[in-house]
Amino acid sequence: MSETLGRKVKISVDGRIIEAEEGAILLQVLLKNGFEIPYYCYHEALGPDGNCRMCMVEIEGKKRPQISCDTFVEEGLVIHTNTENIRKVRREILELQLINHPVDCPICDQAGECSLQDYYMEYGLYHGSVEKGKKLHFNKHLDLGRNVMLDQERCVLCQRCTRFTTNITQTNELGIVWRADHSCVSTLPGRKLENGYAMNLVDLCPVGALTSKDFRFQQRVWFLTPTPSVCHGCAKGCNIFVDHARLKYHDDTIYRFRPRKNPDINGYFICDDGRLSYKALQTGRLEKALFEGREIGFDEAVRELKKSVECTTGRIVILADANLYTEELEMIQIFANRIGAWLYAPLESYIDEKFADEWLRNAMRAANAKGVEKLGIATTMPEIKRDTLLINFNHPVADSLDVRRRIDFLTHAEGPETGSRADLTLPIAVWSEASGTLINIDGLEQRCEQVIYPSDPVPTVIRWLEAYELGERCIV
């Protein structure tokens, strides 16, 4: 076991020789090497539990089939994963799972990412063989809170969810109650999930028993394209998949964020706030440039920008959002130098102690705060006088500033106004519509490719500033 982990040994699987670390979990090794082993209860993040009995393989020298999730690799193991016997084991267990499980895949939200459905198709089971049994009735629509819905009839009791709340979040909201085939997953009567990571349960559940209220019935999963990216919800920089699609009559749209494994940052999970932060990327967006309250086109906007900047004699202060990519910040830095402006990215305004916890959630709610520091951009709050020209690149503090002259580059149309109104307001792309690098709170640099390609894209910071460079000098 763990004391010997590390040494490479050879094992034979279905006649193929495979190298693996001694002491590694056999199931993990088999999956990694492309063998198809059905399983429910094992999960890399949760470890083996051995309750589903689906992952059985035959090991030479052992009388009975063994569960591969609780078998450790040793030199010379000879394994068979697909014998008649093993196929029969899987078929029978599957059939047992289906006894109390409604075969209603067409209306199940998990369809397309349900192991039960996959196996059920693969093993050619059919309705007839399971009808004779009894079907026990459980609660099909339990609102567990935090956007998580439980359908107890679809549950295969793999205990992934209960192990998550017991061992990972240690918030203990879920447990198995009752006994025998009355066993079911439950919260305490009248109580709900109350942890900020609850929606991971939906990803963990191998069948359609736990679903997201946010995502339920929104989109059949097979239409979705998963693009790897990084959450911008805080400086942790959790790795995610952005599931998006461009459907008939619709623009390229994000339907959800899912965690993407990264042992160095977020492991297997993300927080719920981060997960739901996709919504803000596509609501309340600023789409058109506004000059004195009137919509203008890109070229005209560049001209107005140039005019305002170059005709200014007074002090110019630029505020840059610490969520911008390093490349964007660099471009702003160059721009600031060129026009002789003072560049700041005050970090104070991003700090949210209430958001922070001991695990992933970080009080610094800006994705690239470390990038700002690395570029040497001032992170303090500048003094801004009323006659200063303020050029704001989406910095949250700018909202509340009262200046006479300002130019705003914004991702979103302004909310309730406290500060002054800009003469010139320019829309910029959100992070999913741009690409670049981020440095997370622990100093890890991560590259993010552009995810969303809208049919009518909003310019990125870089595009605006490049256009500015190319534009003609302002003639007063």
Added chain:
Amino acid sequence: MREVKIVSRRFDIPGSHTLDIAREHGAYEAVERAFDMGPEAVLNAVCESGLRGKGGGGAPACGKWRLAKEHSDPTKFLAVNCDESEPGTFKDRQIITKDPHLLIEGIILTCYAIGAHDAYVYIRGEYYGFQKILQGAIDEAYAAGILGEKTLGREYRVDVTIHRGAGAYICGEKSALLESMEGKRGHPRLKPHRKEPEWYFGRPTLVNNVETIATIPFIVKEGPEAYRNYGTEKSPGTMLFALSGHVKRPGIYEAEFGTPMMAYIEHYGGGIRDGMALKAVIPGGASTPVLTADEARSANLDYESMRSLGSSLGTGGMIVMDESVDMVEALKNLLAFYHHESCGQCTPCREGTGWVDAIVASVLKREADVADLDKLLDISWIMNGKTICVFAPAVSGVIDAFVKKFRAEFEACLRSHV
């Protein structure tokens, strides 16, 4: 047939559960002897006696004791299994009510031999009345300086605590029992990858049945040879066999291993109810495969004979059935038990026990056909050898024996026959 009383020696003495009477008849004499012998010698005596566990598995006590004793952790525990929930079994109950001091003596000897100081007796919740008798004896033993900081004046502490269960057959399974004692649901643990003791809060622990422990005083006092004097080479000694069902005198009667089953039933049980013929015997608690009357006639009460008949000795609790019994009903009765008692942890057992119960119910209602009987055996197959604990394999053995040995009765109930 020679009569022998090793564990039941004091059962019939009035007041045998009290310390005075028990001591008058030799209780705690083995303790003195053990302290003179030393722990290693006590362990050796148990090993030489060939004592096998009486909780159902029949595993030699020796190996388990050594695993606990030789573990490097100095804190070890003894858990005495008095969950006694296997249908047909009611022997441990006799020990804790008729000779509780024998059990306490055995506990002291066992603790001393393996180096444990804390023993727990896990008693099924329903035995509350009997539990009080054992508690009374424990209290007496404390008051007399037999339990507590010193044992009969010797420098060895033994504390005995009763732990009351609350209605769950599976908690008789040793790892589920320890989970239960740790304050959890009684879910059996995954099997270890190598030979190792059981664990209680991470500490090496020995789990033995009440009767196993109650046999220790005799072995220590009279020597392993005296024990081997009885029984067979591979099943040495005696056991508290039990009779229930259709016999004239049901009850608990100690006998040596190797006693022919029918001779035992005749001699102690007075034979089958009047005017009725024997149909079948479940030999060692509900979870052992049923024997036909013919098989019963050739069976001896020992592990090897039972194994050769494809059954097992289990707890030695025989359920005797005469010709009036409908074997489909009998199986249905047992399957309802397993359906109710599965811990629900692993798929084949959780779903399987419910399903087989439903299928046999449909057979009884004349709603099933041959395909359903095949399905029954299929489910039995998946419950055998593929689960976390041996609860499901036992159910599988029960089903196979009933259906295969009495197939005609099952077929007569099928829809096509009506």
Added chain:
Amino acid sequence: MGFAFTEENLEELEALAKRYPSKEALMLPALWKVMEQDGYVSMDAIDVVADYLGVPPMKVYGVVTFYTMFHLEPVGTYHIQLCRTLSCSLCGKGEILQYLRNKLGIDVGETTPDGKFTLSQVECLGSCGTAPVMQINDTLYENLTPEKVDEILEGLK
């Protein structure tokens, strides 16, 4: 309504705690004290036990529902638990059940309107040699016959 252990029970539990390597071992003992005090385990009691043991209430709830002798709802003053397993069935349990049903006017799982008797069937009580048997609260009654049942119930009035 709120639950609290009696002083006496708390003392007993404290004494018992010293006998175990961990306080969590007191789960069943503590729940038995609850049963003794209230006759069932209320949600309030679950919180109190959880707090006392230092474990999550969900764990206590999982345990309470696992063991059949704990109830989440009150049962009748006398809880009649007739053994339904094989030896008792072979020896006339069916007749006793029918008799109890008629006599009490309730079916299995029901409680008499006066709240006095609840009738349950339970699994093997470990007394197969004296079948049929039943347990009323903590007392076992063996070798049952209809006459004996009359006598027993009479004694409870």
